[in-house]
Amino acid sequence: MSFKSSSLLCMALLLAFSSAIHGFDITKMLEEYPELSSFNKHITEAKLADQINSRNTITVLAVDNDGISSIAGKSPEVIKAIISTHIVLDYYDEKKLVEAQAASPQLTTLYQSSGNNDY
Numbered sequence: 001m002s003f004k005s006s007s008l009l010c011m012a013l014l015l016a017f018s019s020a021i022h023g024f025d026i027t028k029m030l031e032e033y034p035e036l037s038s039f040n041k042h043i044t045e046a047k048l049a050d051q052i053n054s055r056n057t058i059t060v061l062a063v064d065n066d067g068i069s070s071i072a073g074k075s076p077e078v079i080k081a082i083i084s085t086h087i088v089l090d091y092y093d094e095k096k097l098v099e100a101q102a103a104s105p106q107l108t109t110l111y112q113s114s115g116n117n118d119y
Contacts (some may be wrong), residue, residue: 024053025049025053026040026043026049026052026053026060027040027043027044027049030043030062033062035064035065036062036063036064036065037065038065038068038069039062039063039064039065039068039083039086042068042071042079042083043083045076045079046076046079046080046083046084047080048080048083048084048087048110051087051110052087052110055089057089057090057091058087058088058089058090058091059087059088059090059091059092060086060087060088061086061087061088062086063086081111084109084110084111085109085110085111086109087109087110087111088107088108088109089107089108089109089110089113090107090108092107
C-alpha cells in the first residue's frame, strides 16, 4: 500500500472517528478494508478495541496485511505493545501527518499511556 493510499485510508478512518456520532467501533470500521484484516485481528486479540473506542480524539495508523505480517509468531504481549504504538492519542488528518513527518514531533500513543514500557 503506497503512502498516499495509506494516508487516504488513515484520513477516512480519522474522519469517521471525529464525526459527531458517538460510539464508533474500530473493528467494524476496519472490516470494510480487507487489506487491514490482520491488523484488525490483532486489535481484537490484544483486547484494544474497547480502549480505542472509548477515546474522543484518536488516530489509528493501520498497517496493511503485508506490513503487519512481520509480527507473526511474537508473543501476545509483544503484539499488543506493537499495535498500541500505532494508536496515536490525538487527531491527525493528512495535512497534519505530512507536517508531523517533516517536523518529527513526539506523538503520544496508547502504548505510552498504558504505563507498560518494558519492551
